[in-house]
Amino acid sequence: MNVKVIAFDADDTLWVNEPYFRRTEEKFCHLFSEFLSPHDIERELMKTEISNLGLYGYGIKGFMLSMIETALQITNGQISTDGIGKILTLGKALLNEPIELLEGVEEVLQAVHGKYRLVVATKGDLLDQERKLKKSNLTQYFHHIEVMSEKDDASYLKLLKHLDIQPHELLMVGNSLKSDVIPVLNIGGHAIHVPYHITWAHEMVENQVEHENFKSVTHIKEILSYLLL
Structure with a gap:
């Protein structure tokens, strides 16, 4: 060449990058496991991420917004401010990974x-x-x-x-x-x-x-x- x-x-x-995202996804699925199975939550999050790529692009901030949107969907809009706060905490932790x-x-x-x-x-x-x-x-x-x-x-x-x-x-x-x-x-x-x-x-x-x-x-x-x- x-x-x-x-x-x-x-x-x-x-x-290393993707393992950090996978670990965050697992924590997100656990947060809302009373509403859907982890597998179904993961599937809904992926659908939301893909649909948002044109708006947010790639990266952690867009991922955080997609987690919030997915949580709103699977809870039928009943997510608490505490729940949103926990998602933001997950996103900030992802931004601070070594x-x-x-x-x-x-x-x-x-x-x-x-x-x-x-x-x-x-x-x-x-x-x-x-x-x-x-x-x-x-x-x-x-x-x-x-x-x-x-x-x-x-x-x-x-x-x-x-x-x-x-x-x-x-x-x-x-x-x-x-x-x-x-x-x-x-x-x-x-x-x-x-x-x-x-x-x-x-x-x-x-x-x-x-x-x-x-x-x-x-x-x-x-x-x-x-x-x-």
Whole structure:
């Protein structure tokens, strides 16, 4: 791969994220278990989250609002102010979770830093993602931080224009086939999939990816074997 820029996804590629959301969902389901089964509450929350993506985008704040809306629905509007307060407490705790780097991440960044331009390409709430990056102590490795409202073909083309590179000069590394791999391949870039053991249902795709610019590894350190160092 004759690439100039390596872009890394953030959540569940550089650091732990989805397990914190899953744990918060479990606590939310427990709060309102007198109204519905945990499975049904989880299903209703997912439906609400998906329907709200166009309004709130990705991130914890939108998740908090979706929890409140779901609670209103499953309680038929009878949720108490105490119940809303408990949801806000869950959301604030999620915002304050520690940043736990995934194994091998800093080793990889040290190996490629100075040899390629490194970029964070992530989606979510701008303030929250900036907070995570600052707490991660990884900012010194990155040339640019791009927080996207959605990871689609158009967003990656906009990133290419900003970086002043051609599609084949971009390598995207991430845990989501839907967000980190398929759009990049669509525009002519390279992508390496680093699966994480938990994936949000909205990020799952059924079809296998077959493309000459696509690689899949089991550990982030394996990407080094595909690079000129």
